[in-house]
Amino acid sequence: MRIMRKVNKFLIVCISLAVAVALFSATFAAMGRANLLREVGATLLYPFQWLFTTVGESFDGAARYFTSIDELIEENESLRAENEEMKGQLIEAEIIAEENMRLYGYLSMKELFTDFELCQATVISTEKVQSENAVYITLSCGSSSGVEVNMPVVTQTGLVGYVCEVSSEWCRVKTLMSSSCVVSALCVTSGESGMAVGDYSLVDEGYFRLTEISGDAELEVGEIIVTRGDGKLYPYSVPVGRVVSVEKNALNRTVEAVCQPFVDMDFSSDSHVMVITGFETRLPESETEAE
Amino acid sequence: MAGGRSAFSRNADVYAARIKAIIFGVILACALCAIESTWFSSIELPLLGYSSPMLCLGMSVAVGFLMGESEGGVTGLFSGFLCECAEGDGIFIFPLLYFALGYLTGILTDRILGKNLASYLVFLAVAALVSFGADILLTATVTGGFYKNALLSLVAGIVLTVVLSIPIYLLVRLYAKASNKQ
Numbered sequence: 001m002r003i004m005r006k007v008n009k010f011l012i013v014c015i016s017l018a019v020a021v022a023l024f025s026a027t028f029a030a031m032g033r034a035n036l037l038r039e040v041g042a043t044l045l046y047p048f049q050w051l052f053t054t055v056g057e058s059f060d061g062a063a064r065y066f067t068s069i070d071e072l073i074e075e076n077e078s079l080r081a082e083n084e085e086m087k088g089q090l091i092e093a094e095i096i097a098e099e100n101m102r103l104y105g106y107l108s109m110k111e112l113f114t115d116f117e118l119c120q121a122t123v124i125s126t127e128k129v130q131s132e133n134a135v136y137i138t139l140s141c142g143s144s145s146g147v148e149v150n151m152p153v154v155t156q157t158g159l160v161g162y163v164c165e166v167s168s169e170w171c172r173v174k175t176l177m178s179s180s181c182v183v184s185a186l187c188v189t190s191g192e193s194g195m196a197v198g199d200y201s202l203v204d205e206g207y208f209r210l211t212e213i214s215g216d217a218e219l220e221v222g223e224i225i226v227t228r229g230d231g232k233l234y235p236y237s238v239p240v241g242r243v244v245s246v247e248k249n250a251l252n253r254t255v256e257a258v259c260q261p262f263v264d265m266d267f268s269s270d271s272h273v274m275v276i277t278g279f280e281t282r283l284p285e286s287e288t289e290a291e
Numbered sequence: 292m293a294g295g296r297s298a299f300s301r302n303a304d305v306y307a308a309r310i311k312a313i314i315f316g317v318i319l320a321c322a323l324c325a326i327e328s329t330w331f332s333s334i335e336l337p338l339l340g341y342s343s344p345m346l347c348l349g350m351s352v353a354v355g356f357l358m359g360e361s362e363g364g365v366t367g368l369f370s371g372f373l374c375e376c377a378e379g380d381g382i383f384i385f386p387l388l389y390f391a392l393g394y395l396t397g398i399l400t401d402r403i404l405g406k407n408l409a410s411y412l413v414f415l416a417v418a419a420l421v422s423f424g425a426d427i428l429l430t431a432t433v434t435g436g437f438y439k440n441a442l443l444s445l446v447a448g449i450v451l452t453v454v455l456s457i458p459i460y461l462l463v464r465l466y467a468k469a470s471n472k473q
Contacts, residue, residue: 011394014364014368
């Protein structure tokens with residue numbers, strides 16, 4: 001009885017309120033607005049939920065730091081080892097990329113000269129022999145790779161010289177800068193022929209000389225010189241160099257030109273060359289027609 | 292007039308105390324509901340599996356237990372509404388249920404057991420049993436869901452509610468003592 005007396009107006013109001021909320025929610029649900037009341041409460045709760053979620057994540061992160069320190073150290077070591085391995089792989093990839101670029105250059109040469117058979121080599125050393133007025137380079141391939149004496153040596157940019165001495169694993173190349181290296185050359189624009197020959201006095205400047213050009217030739221500075229290909233030592237149309245200056249020889253009434261080779265003969269930036277182990281002799285179209 | 296306080300002043304004190312109580316109740320209910328739906332949304336107990344505590348029920352029972360049936364009932368009504376909003380199924384039966392449990396706790400406190408922590412925990416365990424039982428029944432009948440292992444979830448929920456509600460009881464008791472002194 002005493003308990004029943006407690007059932008007062010307040011209790012009735014509260015029960016009515018609770019029932020009303022339940023009825024409202026049921027009515028809204030029937031109207032298709034089931035979440036209306038929930039949205040009201042959720043809006044009130046949102047700041048608290050955000051606060052506790054943020055605090056919880058912070059504590060979780062801090063706790064994980066202290067509880068999993070051994071795991072982190074182990075992970076760090078494994079990552080460090082992986083990093084070293086990746087560095088090695090990166091260096092390898094860079095080397096491969098560089099080689100790829102170089103070979104891509106040779107590929108364009110191979111597309112232009114389809115008859116060329118090439119053998120890749122690295123320049124081991126360069127040597128200037130004053131007594132012979134010659135500049136030699138030594139390559140890392142020899143007869144075991146099919147290299148023979150008198151084979152021309154090129155890079156993707158132009159002619160280097162020819163093989164003058166061969167061993168099984170190395171060969172020696174006499175470069176274009178040597179006075180005894182004579183190349184039958186052709187001026188592309190003017191069509192004049194001449195002999196590209198090394199001049200030891202021009203070696204330090206990195207130039208060679210183009211001689212035996214007819215006296216009435218109209219040679220211009222900047223003209224491109226290629227191999228003539230009639231001596232059977234060098235193939236036709238390999239780029240040799242560019243005319244730097246032109247002068248007339250008053251004694252024999254010929255024109256001479258100082259030229260700069262396309263290939264950097266120091267081989268300081270790129271030490272890779274190709275030996276042309278085989279090619280078909282081709283002549284300029286005009287000469288072919290004449291024949 | 293000179294010696295005592297006026298009726299207006301006394302009424303103002305009463306209203307101020309009620310407003311403080313309302314603010315305290317709203318903030319605590321929101322905080323507990325947020326904790327319930329974020330930190331303790333799923334706790335694994337050994338052998339019993341996963342469940343979540345009903346912290347707002349713990350608060351309603353604590354308020355009813357320490358402050359009286361009216362306060363317990365209102366707290367239950369409000370906190371039940373919040374819980375339903377946070378993670379309920381939209382039926383809004385929990386406001387009524389929490390109200391009833393908070394109110395009954397207030398009425399039965401002095402008659403059955405004394406006002407101590409052990410009595411509170413007994414009240415709370417019974418209230419949690421009723422609430423979880425109602426939740427499982429509602430889930431099975433109205434919303435069409437099911438509990439993978441209803442009995443174990445029920446026990447786990449009661450254990451979690453009882454254990455995690457002890458700080459809530461101490462907090463409410465602290466507030467009740469402070470407000471009684473004033």
